[in-house]
Amino acid sequence: QQLERELKTALLEQQFILHYQVKVDAKGKVAGYEALIRWQHPEQGLLSPNVFIPLAESSGLIIDIGLWVLKTACLQIKKLTQEGLSIPIAVNVSELQLGQQDFVDVVKQVITATGIKPTLLELELTESMLHHDLARTRQTLISLSTLGVTFSLDDFGTGYSSLSYLKNLPISVLKIDRSFVKEFLNETTDHAIVSTIIGMAESLKLAVVAEGVENEEQFQALNAMGCSLFQGYLFGKPAPIKN
Numbered sequence: 001q002q003l004e005r006e007l008k009t010a011l012l013e014q015q016f017i018l019h020y021q022v023k024v025d026a027k028g029k030v031a032g033y034e035a036l037i038r039w040q041h042p043e044q045g046l047l048s049p050n051v052f053i054p055l056a057e058s059s060g061l062i063i064d065i066g067l068w069v070l071k072t073a074c075l076q077i078k079k080l081t082q083e084g085l086s087i088p089i090a091v092n093v094s095e096l097q098l099g100q101q102d103f104v105d106v107v108k109q110v111i112t113a114t115g116i117k118p119t120l121l122e123l124e125l126t127e128s129m130l131h132h133d134l135a136r137t138r139q140t141l142i143s144l145s146t147l148g149v150t151f152s153l154d155d156f157g158t159g160y161s162s163l164s165y166l167k168n169l170p171i172s173v174l175k176i177d178r179s180f181v182k183e184f185l186n187e188t189t190d191h192a193i194v195s196t197i198i199g200m201a202e203s204l205k206l207a208v209v210a211e212g213v214e215n216e217e218q219f220q221a222l223n224a225m226g227c228s229l230f231q232g233y234l235f236g237k238p239a240p241i242k243n
């Protein structure tokens with residue numbers, strides 16, 4: 001309850017900040033950013049989302065926090081656009097947010113209010129949040145993708161994967177979970193999984209992001225395997241965008 005109260009205060013007092021982690025293409029050129037929330041706690045310093053997102057979700061505060069994240073990320077897109085940089089930003093969406101009756105309208109309003117190009121907004125979903133009401137989820141994703149918003153599947157391969165999601169939903173990007181990327185050069189099973197996801201993405205004409213790329217060897221090997229986008233400490237840790 002203490003933490004829950006503090007979370008409410010955090011929203012009111014603007015204690016949340018967004019860090020951004022770069023995604024690069026095969027040439028190492030910036031292809032986008034992922035927005036990652038942090039809590040600048042008055043006593044405890046910078047807190048990781050792992051510490052407070054679960055409580056935000058169980059208490060329902062994730063709706064308001066998620067809206068703040070969406071607005072803030074869209075304002076960042078607008079800033080970049082004003083500097084002549086058309087760079088997409090991905091925002092993590094929680095199941096509760098996606099399930100809101102008015103989620104489509106909320107996203108539309110933020111896009112309209114900030115005046116950004118909808119194609120510069122990417123929403124990251126996880127497999128586990130899709131299965132509850134697939135028919136409704138499908139309508140939501142279709143409505144937003146008609147506007148130009150794109151969707152990626154985060155942590156791909158770790159959830160309740162169903163390939164029918166890829167068939168039935170307008171998903172354009174798969175993000176290979178970093179648990180597979182971590183040791184794929186040494187572990188044959190991980191290597192097979194990474195290679196299979198890349199191959200599947202290629203066949204389905206989806207972009208594929210390798211998460212958690214930490215060294216040059218991994219980058220080169222993933223590149224050779226046909227991976228299209230890369231994210232990880234090798235290219236940059238999550239940090240504020242300087243502007």
Ligand code: G
Pocket residue numbers: 035036037048049050053066069092093094238
């Ligand atoms: O940034 P870091 O690696 O510490 O993030 C840990 C987890 O928190 C990740 O799974 C990430 O998806 C999640 N996360 C980060 N920012 C947000 C956010 O704005 N909204 C939601 N729902 N989850 C987030």
Ligand code: G
Pocket residue numbers: 021036092154155178211212213214231232233234238
């Ligand atoms: O679940 P999601 O993919 O949204 O989580 C992103 C999290 O992964 C962020 O908290 C970020 O700090 C972390 N992360 C990003 N790149 C790397 C990396 O190269 N290595 C490790 N260990 N973690 C990373």
Ligand code: MN
Pocket residue numbers: 034092124154
């Ligand atoms: Mn993510």
Ligand code: NA
Pocket residue numbers: 154155175177178211
């Ligand atoms: Na992930």
